[in-house]
Amino acid sequence: MPFITGFSFPAILFLAVLMGALLTRLFLPGLVGMIVEAGFVRPNFRGEVIPLGAGLVFSLADVGCIMLLYLFLPVQLQIFALAFCLAMAAFTCLGLVDDVWGSRATSGLKGHFKNLWQGRLTTGALKALAGGALSFFLSALVGPLVWIPVNTLTLALSVNAINLLDLRPGRAGKCFLLCSFVFLAAGWGQWPLVFLAVVTGSVLAYLPADLKARAMMGDTGSNALGAALGLTAIWVLPEWVKLTYLGLLIALHVVAEKYSLTSLIARNPLLDRLDRWGSDRE
Numbered sequence: 001m002p003f004i005t006g007f008s009f010p011a012i013l014f015l016a017v018l019m020g021a022l023l024t025r026l027f028l029p030g031l032v033g034m035i036v037e038a039g040f041v042r043p044n045f046r047g048e049v050i051p052l053g054a055g056l057v058f059s060l061a062d063v064g065c066i067m068l069l070y071l072f073l074p075v076q077l078q079i080f081a082l083a084f085c086l087a088m089a090a091f092t093c094l095g096l097v098d099d100v101w102g103s104r105a106t107s108g109l110k111g112h113f114k115n116l117w118q119g120r121l122t123t124g125a126l127k128a129l130a131g132g133a134l135s136f137f138l139s140a141l142v143g144p145l146v147w148i149p150v151n152t153l154t155l156a157l158s159v160n161a162i163n164l165l166d167l168r169p170g171r172a173g174k175c176f177l178l179c180s181f182v183f184l185a186a187g188w189g190q191w192p193l194v195f196l197a198v199v200t201g202s203v204l205a206y207l208p209a210d211l212k213a214r215a216m217m218g219d220t221g222s223n224a225l226g227a228a229l230g231l232t233a234i235w236v237l238p239e240w241v242k243l244t245y246l247g248l249l250i251a252l253h254v255v256a257e258k259y260s261l262t263s264l265i266a267r268n269p270l271l272d273r274l275d276r277w278g279s280d281r282e
Contacts, residue, residue: 016194016201017200019201020198020199020204022201022205025205028054028057028206031056044169050213050216053099053100054206054216054217054220055218056096058221058224058228059224061199061201061202062085062088062199066195080192083138083141083231084228087138087228087230087231088227091134092220094131094223095218095224101123102122102123127219128160131156131160135152135155138231139151139234142235150234150242150243151234154234154249155227155234157230157249157250160253161249162223162226164252165222165261166221167261167262170210170275171275172221172225173203173207173225174277180203183236183237187235195228196229203225
């Protein structure tokens with residue numbers, strides 16, 4: 001069911017990656033300049049003050065690209081396109097709220113819900129509650145009813161997983177790209193992968209700035225990347241692959257509640273090498 005006559009599925013995926021990369025290269029310099037001018041900068045893990053929230057570019061590039069392609073999509077795919085745009089925009093906004101007003105005094109889902117139980121609303125709890133509701137809505141909007149619980153949990157945990165990984169330059173982006181390539185292979189031939197391809201191109205264009213610590217994507221960007229992975233997982237992955245992916249997400253969250261992921265990565269030579277690859281931490 002090619003939606004642009006004369007183009008094959010691989011060609012359209014390549015076009016989507018290219019468009020995502022080009023729009024990101026177009027938007028990123030102006031966006032970073034705007035962030036710096038507004039004074040929205042934060043110290044990174046080394047204490048260097050750099051722009052925060054540059055991950056807004058993922059949502060801008062994705063929505064911009066889908067707007068350009070929308071009229072060429074069949075009606076069935078237009079519904080997925082609108083759902084994808086909604087997810088990117090909404091989860092980006094929730095991440096931006098955390099970047100602007102969030103406090104690092106409380107961490108982990110357990111800590112945020114403990115504060116909520118005591119009557120204190122944190123941005124982390126707000127993200128979890130609003131993100132959970134949004135995940136349920138999106139799972140019910142496009143997908144079999146019987147899979148709503150699994151799909152809701154998959155989407156919500158995907159969003160938080162990338163957030164958990166975004167603690168060092170390039171780490172979240174590299175993990176996203178790894179998952180993206182796995183999903184493209186596992187769901188090959190399914191047209192909703194076009195939207196993931198756009199975000200993949202955007203990340204490829206953005207990653208050098210993150211690796212060299214010239215900008216931080218923040219929760220603004222990590223939430224968007226997690227949403228892109230989560231939606232793609234619930235739409236295109238075979239059932240057993242989806243359940244395996246959900247199991248890995250649950251395991252990651254359990255480990256992250258008890259241990260520092262950065263410390264665990266640093267103690268594993270292979271993971272540590274991959275984590276440092278491409279950055280000035282090599």
